[in-house]
Amino acid sequence: MATSSAAHPAKLAKRRFGGDEVAYCFTLLFAVSILVITVFLVWELWVHSSPARGKFGLGFLTSSLWNPVTDQFGALPFIYGTVITSALALLIAVPLGVGAAIYLSELAPPRLSNTLTFLVELLAAVPSVIFGLLAIFTLIPLMREYFEPALQSVFGSLPLFSGHIYGVGYLTAGVILAIMTFPFIISVSREALMAVPREQREAALALGATKWESTYDAVLPFARLGILGSVFLALARALGETMAVTMVIGNDPKIHASLFAPGYTIAAVIANEFTEASGDTYLSSLVELGLVLFALTMIINGLAQLLIVLTTKKGSAKA
Amino acid sequence: MKTFVVTGLAILPALLASSAMAADTINAAGATFPAPIYQKWFGEYKAAHPEVQINYQPIGSGGGIRQLIAGTVDFGASDMPMKDGQMGDMKVKPLHFPTVMGAVVLSYNIPNVTAILKLTPDVIAGIYLGNVKSWDDAKIKAANPGVNLPSKAIEVVHRSDGSGTSFCFTDYLSKISPEWKSKVGVNDSVQWPLGLGGKGSDGVEGLIKQTPYSIGYVELIYAVQNKMSFADVQNASGSFVTPSFKSVSEAAANSKEMPDDFRVSITNAPGKASYPISTFTWLLVPSHIADPARKKAITGFLGWMLTTGQKDAEGLSYAQLPKAVVTKVQKQIAQIQ
């Protein structure tokens, strides 16, 4: 052994300092580039929003004035619109999604469950602009002609359901967002439910519970964290959704109490007004809105990841 | 894996080849108001001069001005003349080249009503301020006896993007309504008291078409092409005028003298046959173009536009430039260095 390494020092050196080091550095370079890109992105957002941050300070987040004529900009109508439409989306999608997930994990025969889940996950791949296209020609007329008047006739006395019916507005945006977030909630909740050990169900059934009771009392609490994680994931998607919302929200930068009223979200206003924002204050206000959205989605995504990690690690919640 | 790489590599030379062969693109962006005629012109001009490809993107007058200032387009287009402040910051001053004139019409969608409505300035301002809320309001009925107006709420539509059409409309509203002038003002992008926002004239017309009982302001050709009704508007002399290239030309003829930099407003013009919501629209061309090929292409187009191009105007319901203006504009082409 000693003779061969002494006789071929060049080969040994080449093996030690050649391929592996190079491969390590090479791949490290690309890994670092991800960090560099992300940091650069945040930095660019910060820098390009500085005129607006300097002019408005924290008041930007609480002002509801959006006036390009007087160069006064406030983020509140957009934050409101983003939050309301996302909240509506979750209100619709979570019960439906969790219900569907329960059906798929507990009740459906395995092959049907797998096929249906496959189909639902395909829904996640449909581009946002296509949802918008469909919404313009199907959802908006449906909302305007049937759904919203029906709601108004029953709940019209509440400010939420009063006022003018346009077809476009917060509620329509909420509905299309709900359809777009179904796949996330169903897919992740189903996995969380299926991860619950069989013993839980069987124990409950052995004690005389009905199938529903076993699901509700024994299985769901276990899967709770995972389901919550799916909700956060869906929320993050809904907050950042641009195209479908832009096409159905009505583009009105004001806060309205009624769900039937037109509004605006952060992503939609950036999409609509970015190319024409003249003047530093206007443009930097839009960039600052982008920064706010980034911060929002970062927090929600972080919470989602945390929950999902917690579920898979601990195996589930306390009873 | 291999097939994927091979197909990718096969497409790449094709793309590179296409980019080598094709003409150099001149990029322009701006108003949606004249987009139908501009895109027709650029298509025709390319057919006549294949080496000149002008790509025009209708992103709104505000967008056209912005991108011109940022230098991301070769020239811009706007129905709103640039402000002194905007031009002052630019290293290369832009020149305003009027191209055509057009009418901003009030297009509406009232199911079962096919009559042409007559709208007074009072009513138009009232609708957009939110004071006139319903189609069977007394003021609308007074001007339209015999029309069966439903008692439905008026759905107001305006522009969501920075628009020269909005500028023209708000300019008109400020002239005829002191309340509008103090509450909202004049600009390409204002704080609208109420209504839905559509992106571009086509976005607004799209919303009107889809939304029963709605009303919005768009360039004439959008309403015509989509067979939507549009209103006769009462002008400063008191007569109700139908928007058309004729009544727009009347407005221009009765307006004050065209200034040397061509920045002028012709809203609420005097004269019995003048349409009160008329406007010029301009191409904003830098006064200095470094690349000689581009300069030749752009100046060539401008010359063509002032002579051959004008013939397309009336077919698309735009008004040709008055002869005196054409002569003046032709002299300005020489100012592009």
Added chain:
Amino acid sequence: MTMRKAVNNLMLALCGLCAFLTVSSLFLILGYLIYNGGKSVNLDFFTKLPLAPGEAGGGMANAILGSAEVVLLASIVGLPVGFFAGVYLAEFGSKTFSFVVRYTADLLNGIPSIVIGIFAWTVIVVPMHHFSALAGGLALSLMLIPITTRSTEQFLLEVPRSMREGALALGANKWRTIATVIVPAARKGIMTGMILGIARISGETAPLLFTSLNNQFWSTGLSEPTATLPVMIFTHAVAPYDDWHRQAWAAGLVLLALVLLANIAARMVISRGVSLPK
């Protein structure tokens, strides 16, 4: 007992209803799109250029080519970066640094696409003084990188240790093991991840709005604006012209067909399992 039974049946029926509603929404979407798009797709759509607003006819040939151009560019940049970063995370990474890289990749993945568009605009369009296919492609690559990184890492980690140890025992050094044994073993999964990533970015609209803008003619090069299918769908859908609506449906069908086919193919590949040598 009967009360409990009733509740049981009711709730289970409701869950079935939920499943029905959610799954049927997919079928409704597909069905409506196929119906409207199928009526509108014709040869002109694939071969002609768009006409001026209001003129009937024309097609979206430039948008199809433009989308291909932009996606190809995004893949050329994004796939290698994502792949090698994934290799780093799976094979070479150190505990804390890998955690940081993973977290950042997830962060990048979660950034709304419109914000990516802003970034590409400030960093590429403004200095270049040009809207361009290049800017659009690079914006899309930023979205492709984290997807590819995570899926590459995931599938590399699934390769059994026995294979690594076998190769190392035979005297191969680390990079050789990775290149000739591990990556080939995981190649199905890695490719699937790449295909899914490409399918995802080909449908993205927001990052293209202010980078590649749009073009009524053929794009004349990477530094010029180009038409793309998603942007065309957007502009045509909100316009008033019926002919443009027809074309938007056709474009929607073409785009959806491409995306769904890629997804179905990828998922079928992955369901056959990671390929292991016999």
